[in-house]
Amino acid sequence: MHRLGSHILCRNIIPKCELEAHYDALLQSYNSLPTLGQIHSSLTTTGFIRQSPHLGARILLRYTKFGHSEKARHLFDNIPNGPNSFLWNTMLRAYTNGSHFSQTLVLYSLMRKTGIKPNNYTYPFVLKACAAQACVVEGNMVHCDVIRTGFDSDVHVEAGLVDMYAKCGAINEGRKVFDEMSSRDVVCWTAMITAYEQAERAESALNLFYKMQQEGLSMDSITAVTVASAVGQLGDTKKALTVHGYVILSDLVWDVCVGNSIIAMYAKCGEVEKALLVFDDMRERDGITWNSMLSCYIHNGLASEALFLFDKMQASDVKPNPVTALVMVSACAFLGSKNVGKKIHDFIVTSDMEIDVMLHNAIMDMYAKCGDLGTCLKMFDRTPSSELNASSWNALISGYGMHGLGREALEIFTRMKEEGVEPNHITFTSVLSACSHVGLIDEGRRCFAEMEKSSVIPEAKHYACMVDMLGRAGRLHETYELIKKMPSQPSDAVWGALLLACRIHGYTDLGKVAANQLFHLEPEHTGYYVLMSNIYAASSKWQEVGKLRQYMKNKGLRKPAAFSVIEFGDEVYGFHTADQLNPFRRDVYRKVEALAEEMKMAGYMPDRSCVLHDVEEEDKDQILNYHCEKLAVAFGLMKIEPGLDIHITKNLRVCNDCHSALKIISNIYGRKIVVRDANRFHHFQGGSCSCKDYW
DNA sequence: ATAGGGTTAG
Numbered sequence: 097m098h099r100l101g102s103h104i105l106c107r108n109i110i111p112k113c114e115l116e117a118h119y120d121a122l123l124q125s126y127n128s129l130p131t132l133g134q135i136h137s138s139l140t141t142t143g144f145i146r147q148s149p150h151l152g153a154r155i156l157l158r159y160t161k162f163g164h165s166e167k168a169r170h171l172f173d174n175i176p177n178g179p180n181s182f183l184w185n186t187m188l189r190a191y192t193n194g195s196h197f198s199q200t201l202v203l204y205s206l207m208r209k210t211g212i213k214p215n216n217y218t219y220p221f222v223l224k225a226c227a228a229q230a231c232v233v234e235g236n237m238v239h240c241d242v243i244r245t246g247f248d249s250d251v252h253v254e255a256g257l258v259d260m261y262a263k264c265g266a267i268n269e270g271r272k273v274f275d276e277m278s279s280r281d282v283v284c285w286t287a288m289i290t291a292y293e294q295a296e297r298a299e300s301a302l303n304l305f306y307k308m309q310q311e312g313l314s315m316d317s318i319t320a321v322t323v324a325s326a327v328g329q330l331g332d333t334k335k336a337l338t339v340h341g342y343v344i345l346s347d348l349v350w351d352v353c354v355g356n357s358i359i360a361m362y363a364k365c366g367e368v369e370k371a372l373l374v375f376d377d378m379r380e381r382d383g384i385t386w387n388s389m390l391s392c393y394i395h396n397g398l399a400s401e402a403l404f405l406f407d408k409m410q411a412s413d414v415k416p417n418p419v420t421a422l423v424m425v426s427a428c429a430f431l432g433s434k435n436v437g438k439k440i441h442d443f444i445v446t447s448d449m450e451i452d453v454m455l456h457n458a459i460m461d462m463y464a465k466c467g468d469l470g471t472c473l474k475m476f477d478r479t480p481s482s483e484l485n486a487s488s489w490n491a492l493i494s495g496y497g498m499h500g501l502g503r504e505a506l507e508i509f510t511r512m513k514e515e516g517v518e519p520n521h522i523t524f525t526s527v528l529s530a531c532s533h534v535g536l537i538d539e540g541r542r543c544f545a546e547m548e549k550s551s552v553i554p555e556a557k558h559y560a561c562m563v564d565m566l567g568r569a570g571r572l573h574e575t576y577e578l579i580k581k582m583p584s585q586p587s588d589a590v591w592g593a594l595l596l597a598c599r600i601h602g603y604t605d606l607g608k609v610a611a612n613q614l615f616h617l618e619p620e621h622t623g624y625y626v627l628m629s630n631i632y633a634a635s636s637k638w639q640e641v642g643k644l645r646q647y648m649k650n651k652g653l654r655k656p657a658a659f660s661v662i663e664f665g666d667e668v669y670g671f672h673t674a675d676q677l678n679p680f681r682r683d684v685y686r687k688v689e690a691l692a693e694e695m696k697m698a699g700y701m702p703d704r705s706c707v708l709h710d711v712e713e714e715d716k717d718q719i720l721n722y723h724c725e726k727l728a729v730a731f732g733l734m735k736i737e738p739g740l741d742i743h744i745t746k747n748l749r750v751c752n753d754c755h756s757a758l759k760i761i762s763n764i765y766g767r768k769i770v771v772r773d774a775n776r777f778h779h780f781q782g783g784s785c786s787c788k789d790y791w
Numbered sequence: 792a793t794a795g796g797g798t799t800a801g
Contacts, residue, residue, distance in 0.1 A: 157792090185793050220794040255795035287796040321798040328799090356799040387800035419800050426801090454801080 116148055123154050129162050136167075149176055153183055160190035165199070184212055188221040192228075200225035201234055214241065216250045223256035232264035251277075255284045262291030282308075286319045293322050298329040315342065317351045324357040328364035336365045340374075349377075356384045363392030383417045390423050399427040400661075400668050403436055410443075418449050425458045431661055432745030432772050433668050434466035457487045464495025467743055467770050467777060481515060490522045497530025499777045500786050505530035506539055521552050528561035532568065533776055535790055540565045556587035563590055567597025568790065572606055588617045595627050599634070607631045622653045623748075633705060659747045660724040664735050671727040673719075680731060687730035688721050695760050703753035725754045725771060733765060741768045749773050755791075759783050 122135060136155050139145045145152050152171050159168035165187075172179055172187050179187070184207055191200040204222045207214060214222075219242055226235035239257055247253050254277050261270030274280070274288045285308040292301035305323050308315070315323070320343050327335045340358055348354045355378045362371035375381075375389045386409045393402035406424055409416055416424075421444050428437035441459055444451060451459075456479065463472040472495050476488065489512040496505035509527050512519065519527075524547045531540030544562055547554055559582055566575045575594055579586050591613045598607030611628040618624065625648050632640040648654075659672045671678065678684070692700075707716040720726075725746050732742035750758075750773045762769050763783035771778045779786035 182793065189793070215793095217793050224795085250794090252795045257795095259796065281795090283796045285796085290796060290798085293798090316796090318797050322796080325798055353797080353799065358799090360799050384798095384800050389800090391800060417800090422801055458801095 112147065115144070116151060119144075119151055120154065123158060129164070132158050132162070136171075145171075145174075146176060153179075156183065157186060160186060160193075163190075163194050165190040165194050165196060178210075181212060181215060181218075185215070185217045185221065188218065192221045192225050195228070197225040197228045201229075201231070204238075208241070214245060214247075216247050216253055219247060219250075219253045220256045223253075223260040227256075227260040227263035230264045232261070232266055235260045235264055249278060251279070251281060251284065255287050258284060258287045258291065262287070262294065265295075267291050267295055267297075280313075282313055282316055282319060285313060286316075286322060289319065289326075290322045293326045293329070296329060298326040301326040302330075302335065309342075314346055315348070317348050317354050320346070320348050320351075320354045321357040324354075324361040328361040331365050333365045333367055336361050336367065336370075340370075349374075350379055352378070352380050352382050352385065356382075356388050359385065359388040359392060363388065363395060366396055368392060368396045368398060381412070381414060383414055383420065386412070386414055387417075387419050387423055390420065390427075394423060394427045394430065399431045400670065402427045403433075403668065406440075416443070416447070416449070418452065418455055421449065422455050422458050425455070425462045429458070429462040429465040431668055432466050432743065433661070433663050434463070434468055434743065435663050435666055436668065437462045437466055439666060453483060453485055453488070456483070457485070457491055460488065461491040461495070464491055464498070465772070467499075467772065469495050469499060469501075484517070486512075486517055486520050486523060489517055490520075490526055493523060493530065494526035497526055497533060497776075498772070499779075500533050500788075502530045502534035502536045502539070506536070509543075519550065519552065521555060521558070524552055524554075525557055525561060528558060528565065532561055532565035533787070533791070535565075535569050537565060537569050537571075556582070556584060556590055560587065560589035560593050564593040564596070567593055568600060570597075570601050572597055572601060572603055576606065576609075586613070588614055588621070591617070592624065595624060595631075599627050599631050602631070602634055604631055604635050604637070619651075620653065622648065622655050625653065626655060630705070656748070658724045660728040661745050662728040662732050663743060664731070669728075669731060671724045671731065673722050673724055673727075683734065684727050684730050685722070687734055688726050691726070691730060691733075691757075691761065692717070692721050694764055695757060698760050698764055700757060700760050703751075703756065706751045706753040720753050723751065723754050725750060726757060729758065729761060729769060732769075733761075733767070738767070741770055744769070744771045746771060746773045749775060750778060755785065755789075759785055 119135070119139070132155065139151060139155070152175055156168045156171040159171070168187060168190050172183060175183065188200055188203055191197070191203060200222060219238065222238050223235065226238060242248050242253055242257065254273060257273045258270045261267065261273065270288065270291055274284065277284060285304070289301045289304050289308070292298070292304060302323065305319070323339055327339050339361070343349050343354060343358060349358070355374060358374050359371045362374065371389065371392045375385065378385060386405070390402045390405055393399065393405065402424070406416070406420070409420070421440065424440045425437065428440060444455070444459070456475070460472045460475050463469070463475070472492065476484070476492055479488070489508065493505045493508050496502070496508060505527060509519070509523070512523070524543065527543050528540055531537070531543065540562065544554070544558070547558065559578065562578055563575050566578065575597065579590060579594065582590070591610045595607055595610040595614060598604070598610060607628060611624060614621070614624040625644055629641045629644040632644070657672050659670060661668050661670045663669070669680070671684075702717045702720050704713060704716045704720070707719050711719070725744055728744045729742060732744070736742055750771060755778070758769055758771065758778070758780045760783065762780035769780040771780070776787065776791065778791070
């Protein structure tokens with residue numbers, strides 16, 4: 097600041113133009129806000145700022161660069177003879193870029209009142225502010241000004257208008273502007289395509305994209321990303337391949353953002369291998385690239401592949417970020433892999449990444465879903481209540497519920513309300529299903545009534561919980577009445593819950609009502625055909641059973657593969673019934689057959705009704721032996737040292753036969769076996785299950 | 792001297 101001071105002292109002997117040049121140079125070379133403030137204040141105290149509008153404008157510009165719109169505005173208001181158009185635009189830009197959108201609009205109306213003429217640079221800033229706040233009325237007024245001042249054929253202004261209308265939800269207005277343009281460049285096309293994509297009108301977006309190509313315009317990386325997102329919405333592999341082709345032809349695949357969006361597009365189309373090919377071919381990968389590939393695996397049911405890729409990511413030059421952590425933690429929750437989950441938790445704690453509420457909640461949820469309620473509760477208790485939100489409480493409530501601890505879940509629900517946290521739709525789902533798992537009917541009814549009085553609108557999933565709860569408890573007619581009273585169309589979950597209740601309690605006719613709805617709503621869902629044929633079988637209606645089976649055969653419907661995973665050390669091992677590739681299959685199959693003999697000695701009788709295949713009766717026992725949860729248990733008994741619990745996660749519900757077998761096995765081997773199925777936890781110990789056979 | 796389209800991981 098010495099130089100600056102000397103200039104001020106010598107101001108009387110240096111001509112004004114030279115002084116301006118000096119300050120210009122100073123402003124160029126000093127790039128920090130404090131210095132700028134010092135220059136500003138010395139210019140103010142010496143009064144130069146009044147003598148030289150040029151310097152004032154310079155400082156104003158600098159202030160806007162640092163995002164200090166207030167300081168800039170102060171200078172703006174004190175410019176002798178008022179600011180020129182350029183400075184008006186600069187000031188508007190400062191507000192818009194600083195997200196002070198209402199200030200932009202206020203200043204714009206001041207500009208009009210003052211009689212300053214807006215120009216082609218003015219409108220984009222103002223339109224952006226309207227778009228950001230979805231001010232369609234103001235936007236419309238600006239549009240009128242645009243027409244009045246004759247800037248309605250400027251391509252930048254027009255693109256701004258299209259975008260403004262789209263962001264205000266007035267797509268058709270935007271389209272009108274778009275259609276009336278005399279010439280459109282790639283930006284305008286992309287603005288219009290994005291408008292459709294954002295409005296979830298993916299077909300329209302793609303049609304417009306094809307039209308753009310027909311007109312001979314080539315896309316750029318932004319177009320590519322938007323179009324890929326539109327295809328992702330449709331989940332259409334054929335279209336995905338076409339878009340991928342265009343991207344290759346336009347030489348855009350090497351753009352990281354484009355590559356990322358192509359991976360996400362394939363992920364949403366269920367094309368894991370294609371996504372992986374793109375991933376492997378990328379020349380450059382950022383955090384989003386890795387996270388996209390990880391979540392591609394997870395959303396397509398390949399969580400163990402995700403764990404493998406996560407290790408590779410740690411060895412790469414891109415380090416995991418909080419989103420990576422979130423993706424991985426939920427993968428572990430899905431798989432029920434507590435050891436891996438803990439490893440990732442440790443990684444999160446030791447790396448210095450920021451843990452926000454969302455991640456914190458996801459970790460608690462992971463522990464609960466991996467059967468470690470203790471750690472979940474400990475984390476909850478150690479968190480200051482100011483840092484807990486509804487999802488934190490939900491994690492605990494659903495955790496207790498899944499373990500069949502309905503009373504505890506209700507207690508937490510009460511505490512949550514006492515602490516002033518508003519329950520949301522997930523809270524009510526968790527509470528209702530907690531009640532359902534243990535048959536707390538009165539409490540469940542009370543919660544449902546409470547929800548009807550609260551601001552949470554009961555959705556189909558809440559009705560499904562109620563139907564499940566009442567149905568399991570045998571109150572089938574009450575259930576049916578509830579369904580008839582539903583304000584919306586009953587979903588497949590609702591009818592499914594009723595069908596299950598009919599299976600449990602042997603109601604054939606009501607079952608048929610539910611099944612007919614389901615066959616209509618979800619014709620491809622095999623589980624419902626299986627349930628209905630179980631109902632027929634239970635009342636010896638073999639002809640009907642045969643008819644259903646034939647129907648499934650004709651339609652080529654197959655039961656989704658049952659799958660169990662078990663953790664051993666830091667590895668996750670998967671088992672499914674006809675797995676010829678499993679490296680442990682020989683030992684495991686031998687063990688499972690030995691188990692069958694041991695169980696028979698302890699009084700086990702295979703439940704052949706659990707086998708739907710059309711095979712000889714003796715062969716059914718073999719099929720039962722190879723059910724995936726039995727294979728996983730056999731593996732666990734061989735590998736996991738005595739004294740440790742055996743944890744298994746299954747993608748479907750445990751079948752009746754496996755449920756009774758696991759009870760007996762827990763008794764013979766004196767081990768605790770914890771199984772999480774599609775609905776809840778079963779803790780097998782000493783010959784009985786924590787669900788008390790109510791499931 | 793100033794301007795328009797942005798999603799992709801959750």
